[in-house]
Structures are given as structure tokens and as C-alpha cells.
Amino acid sequence: MSATGEALTSTQYIQHHLTNLAVGEGFWTWHLDTLFVTLALGILFLGTFYRVGQKATTGVPGKFQCFVEMCIEFVNDIVKESFHGRNALIAPLSLTIFMMVILMNTMDLIPVDFIPEAAKAIGIDYMKVVPTTDLNTTFAMSLSIFALIVGFSIKVKGFRGFTRELTMNPFNHWVFIPFNFALEMVTLLAKPISLALRLFGNMYAGELIFILIALMPWYLQWGLSVPWAIFHILVIVLQGFIFMMLSMVYLSSACEDH
Amino acid sequence: MNINATLLGQAISFTLFVLFCMKYVWPPLIAAIEERQKKIADGLASADKAAKDLKLAEAKATDQLKDAKAQAATIIDAANKRKSQIVDEAKDEAHAERVKILAQAEAEVEAERNRLKEELRKQVAGLAIAGAEKIIERSIDAAANSDIVDKIVAEL
Numbered sequence: 001m002s003a004t005g006e007a008l009t010s011t012q013y014i015q016h017h018l019t020n021l022a023v024g025e026g027f028w029t030w031h032l033d034t035l036f037v038t039l040a041l042g043i044l045f046l047g048t049f050y051r052v053g054q055k056a057t058t059g060v061p062g063k064f065q066c067f068v069e070m071c072i073e074f075v076n077d078i079v080k081e082s083f084h085g086r087n088a089l090i091a092p093l094s095l096t097i098f099m100m101v102i103l104m105n106t107m108d109l110i111p112v113d114f115i116p117e118a119a120k121a122i123g124i125d126y127m128k129v130v131p132t133t134d135l136n137t138t139f140a141m142s143l144s145i146f147a148l149i150v151g152f153s154i155k156v157k158g159f160r161g162f163t164r165e166l167t168m169n170p171f172n173h174w175v176f177i178p179f180n181f182a183l184e185m186v187t188l189l190a191k192p193i194s195l196a197l198r199l200f201g202n203m204y205a206g207e208l209i210f211i212l213i214a215l216m217p218w219y220l221q222w223g224l225s226v227p228w229a230i231f232h233i234l235v236i237v238l239q240g241f242i243f244m245m246l247s248m249v250y251l252s253s254a255c256e257d258h
Numbered sequence: 259m260n261i262n263a264t265l266l267g268q269a270i271s272f273t274l275f276v277l278f279c280m281k282y283v284w285p286p287l288i289a290a291i292e293e294r295q296k297k298i299a300d301g302l303a304s305a306d307k308a309a310k311d312l313k314l315a316e317a318k319a320t321d322q323l324k325d326a327k328a329q330a331a332t333i334i335d336a337a338n339k340r341k342s343q344i345v346d347e348a349k350d351e352a353h354a355e356r357v358k359i360l361a362q363a364e365a366e367v368e369a370e371r372n373r374l375k376e377e378l379r380k381q382v383a384g385l386a387i388a389g390a391e392k393i394i395e396r397s398i399d400a401a402a403n404s405d406i407v408d409k410i411v412a413e414l
Contacts, residue, residue: 060299066291109275111268218267225271230278 142195
């Protein structure tokens with residue numbers, strides 16, 4: 001919408017685009033659009049991959065099976081290279097993170113007004129379609145990874161080992177226990193926070209720039225929006241890769257026994 | 259409703275973006291996928307071919323083995339035949355030789371017998387004559403009766 005829109009100023013337009021469809025109050029607010037899009041993409045991802053898995057042939061694969069195989073092989077190779085240890089969860093987890101983040105980011109490529117306007121036409125006022133521009137999504141994922149980090153650490157090193165790691169590093173003396181603990185806590189907590197904020201920041205900034213471009217006169221928009229979208233193809237895949245890679249590295253170090 | 263020209267602008271952008279993807283993003287992806295497909299197909303085909311070749315080679319080997327066996331059998335047959343032929347020939351030859359030797363021996367024996375007979379006859383004739391001479395000495399002259407003696411000698 002250009003700035004001369006009937007009811008909205010530029011600020012209102014931007015704000016409108018950055019507001020989730022929410023129900024509830026305070027903490028118990030549900031972002032229905034985020035939940036719905038994430039669920040739909042999850043079903044899309046799992047459904048297609050499940051179908052391919054069911055129909056997979058050991059002969060010459062179809063094009064889509066080939067694509068799925070390439071994705072899985074890519075992730076599997078990375079897991080083999082960077083995760084030293086045996087864990088049945090890591091590879092499927094990495095694949096899911098990779099594909100889901102990419103799919104959610106890909107929603108960014110759909111023009112910013114298409115889905116909100118369509119939603120408006122059927123009476124839904126707000127519609128923010130990129131789940132990864134919602135801090136709740138990115139934190140949900142990174143906190144799950146955090147739980148796994150803690151869980152694996154305790155499982156591999158034992159509760160004593162985990163506590164030891166938090167309190168006896170880097171200075172192995174009882175005097176330094178509070179200092180060590182503070183230091184290690186920062187290291188530990190920085191992992192989920194950096195994971196979530198990196199993805200959120202990248203996608204939010206990208207989305208915002210799309211919205212700003214949409215404020216330009218309609219006949220000029222393509223000049224900026226097409227290059228930005230093309231650049232975004234890279235960002236989308238890269239963010240998915242980074243999220244997966246870092247999760248794997250964190251989990252790998254959690255599983256390593258010193 | 260706030261639908262206005264912005265939507266048009268976004269539609270243009272989106273179209274261009276999709277065109278870009280069609281031209282520059284999709285082809286390399288599809289090419290990679292097709293290459294992978296081709297690789298797999300080639301691998302499977304060559305595996306099939308190898309299996310077929312192996313089977314062919316096996317069949318060929320079996321054939322050759324059979325041929326060799328048959329040939330060996332023929333050679334052995336021929337050798338057997340030749341052997342019996344040689345044995346037969348040798349038998350025949352030996353038989354002929356025996357007959358010849360026997361004949362010769364018989365002839366020799368016959369000749370010896372004839373000679374002995376002759377000698378004996380002569381000696382008997384001599385003895386007879388001597389006996390006769392002794393008998394006749396008293397009565398007749400030997401010359402007058404020699405024809406009778408000759409006759410006796412001839413009869414002996």
C-alpha cells in the first residue's frame with residue numbers, strides 16, 4: 001500500500017504488518033497466524049517426506065525422491081562430520097530443523113500483502129505469515145535445543161559431571177566456584193538466546209525491508225524488491241543451515257565427555 | 259478494504275522474481291537432480307550389464323567345458339579303436355607268422371624224414387644185400403642175382 005492509502009499512514013501500515021493475529025491476554029496470548037502457518041508447513045514437510053519415504057524405490061528415483069534424498073544426504077553428511085558420538089536423534093532432528101526453518105523462512109518470499117489481503121477479504125484483520133519473524137517461534141525452537149543440551153549433558157556426564165563442568169571450569173579451585181558458575185551460565189544461556197535472536201533478527205529485518213519497499217510507488221517496487229527477494233533466497237537457506245549447524249555443534253559438545 | 263496499486267506492484271515484483279527463479283534457480287537444481295538420477299540409472303544399468311556378462315561368461319565357460327569333454331571322449335574313443343585295431347593287426351600278423359613257421363618246420367621235418375628214409379632204405383638195402391650175399395655166398399654168384407637184389411631194394 002502506498003502512503004496515500006485511504007485509512008492507513010505508513011506507520012500504521014508497517015505496524016499492521018508486524019502485528020500477529022492474537023487471542024488471549026498477557027502471557028497467555030496465542031499468535032494464531034504463527035501457529036497455523038507453522039502447523040501447515042510442518043504437515044507439508046512431514047507429509048511430503050513421509051510419502052516419498054513410503055514410495056521410495058531402490059531403483060532409479062523420481063525427481064522428487066532425488067530432491068529429498070539430496071536434502072537428507074546433505075544433512076547426514078554434515079551430521080557425520082560435525083557430530084562425534086552416536087545418537088539416533090541428532091540426524092532426524094537436524095533434518096527437521098533445517099527443512100522447517102527453510103520452509104518458514106520461505107514464507108518471506110511471498111509478497112507482503114498477498115496473504116494479509118486475502119485474509120482480510122475473509123474477515124481476518126491481522127496475518128503475519130512468516131513464523132520465524134515471531135520471537136515465539138525462534139525461542140520455542142532454541143529452548144527445545146537448550147533442553148536437549150542440558151538433557152544430553154546430564155545423560156552423558158551424569159549430574160555430577162554436569163555440575164562439575166559448570167562450577168570447576170575454567171579455574172579448577174573451590175574458591176572460584178561462584179565465578180566459574182557465572183561464567184559457565186553465561187556460556188550456556190548464550191546458546192539458546194543467540195540461536196533464537198539470530199534467526200529472528202535476520203528474518204524480521206528482511207521482512208521489514210520488504211514492507212518498506214512495499215511503501216514505494218507501485219511501478220518502482222520491483223526495482224528493489226526483486227533483488228532483495230533474490231538475495232533472500234540465500235538468506236533463507238543460510239539461516240536454516242546456521243540454525244541446524246549450531247544446534248548440532250552445541251549438542252555435540254554437550255555429548256562430549258571431557 | 260485497503261486494496262490498491264501496491265498489490266499490483268507486488269504482483270509485478272513477484273512475477274519477476276518467479277521468472278528469475280525459473281531462469282536461474284530452477285535449472286541448476288533440476289540439472290543436479292537429473293545428474294543424480296542419471297548417475298543412479300547408469301550405475302544400475304552397469305550393474306545389470308555386469309550381472310548379464312557374468313551369466314554369459316558362465317554359460318560360455320560351461321559350453322567350452324562340455325565341448326572339451328566331448329572332444330576328450332572322441333579322442334579316447336579313437337585311441338581305443340586304434341588300439342584294438344593295432345592289437346588285431348598284431349594278432350593277424352602273429353597268426354600268419356605262426357602258419358608260415360609251422361609250414362616251414364613241417365617242410366623241414368618232411369625233408370629230414372625223406373632224407374632219413376632214403377638213408378635207411380640204403381642201409382637196409384645194404385644190409386639185405388649183405389644178408390643175401392652171406393646166404394647166397396655158398397650157392398650163387400652175386401652178379402647173377404643182382405637184379406633180384408635190386409628189385410628188393412626198390413621195394414623197400
